[in-house]
Amino acid sequence: MIKAVLFDLDGTLLDRDASVKRFIHSQYDRLARIVGHIPREEYVTRFIELDQRGYVWKDKVYQQLVKEFHIKELSWEELLQDYITDFKNHCVAFPNLVPMLEELKSRDLRLGMITNGWGQFQQDNIKALGIEKYFDRILISEWEGIKKPDPEIFKRALKQLNVPPQQSIYVGDHPENDVKAAQNAGMIGVWIKDPHWQAEVEFIINDLSEIPLLIKNSRKLAGEKYDI
Template structure:
């Protein structure tokens, strides 16, 4: 019997691609004197390339952008702090995010998040989605001093929820950090399809979060 559902954040609950585009557009418009010698599309395209789906931290992204586009009067720290302050205001959830989570809670499912990332930034984004109060536990790699795919971070989440691996489902978009890692500790796994990855060895594949309701039903 399934008693708990755990989720990855970026690419699973948070539509990071759409959120990032909104943040970049907003940032571009906030600094017209420094950035408007570059076309918005060029700035956005290069940012997304350098960002590498979030696996490159933004200090390196901004350092490269400043160098490539000869950006004046804006330092790496200035742009990085702007990113940290404003991303939370552009967080876009995937379709049926809130209805799915609320339906799971109504079924008395325990809910958790396991996310790689920086503590304050990821918590701000969870709050930006308006979902923090729906979760029984939230583990962020920097706070835990552990990163997926380390099995210990999954085991720690299960312990905090008071369930066994066999009683839990993990939902994520990354074939290794999410699916393979959760499988490795004995959890059932759901791969939320992502255009950045071709496939994953999950128990179930979904395209919409709402499909989880049938899986745990």
């Protein structure tokens, strides 16, 4: 019997690609007096390239932007602070997020989230999506002092949820940091398909709406060992 479902945030619940595009267009508009000498698409495209889908922190990104585009009237620290302060206003959820969470809660499943990133920044983004109330436990790497793919952060979440790993699933977009890492902690790993990654995993979904059905068919999910 599956008793808990845990999730990654970026690329799984939060459509980070869409959110970043919304934010960086907004930043360009708000700071047009200072960055207007840079063509909009060039500024947006370069930010996205340097960001590498969130795997490069923004201090490095903005240092490079300031250098490449000869931005004089704002420091990289000020641009970074603008990102930290304003990104939450541009968060985009993946389709079917809230209905999926509502259905899982209606089944009395315990819900958790494990995300890498800065504590308050990620917490602000979770609040912006309006989903904090659905989760029994949220672990953010900065505050935990440990990050994915270390299996210890998964084990810590399961201990707090009081659920054994074999009765829990973890849903994420990264084949190694999410799916394989969760499996290394004894959980059932589910990959929400992302065209940016290649993966050979057993359980794949294309949309969050598929999760309740996957759990309902948990004999198929976890073999005859588990019962729904």
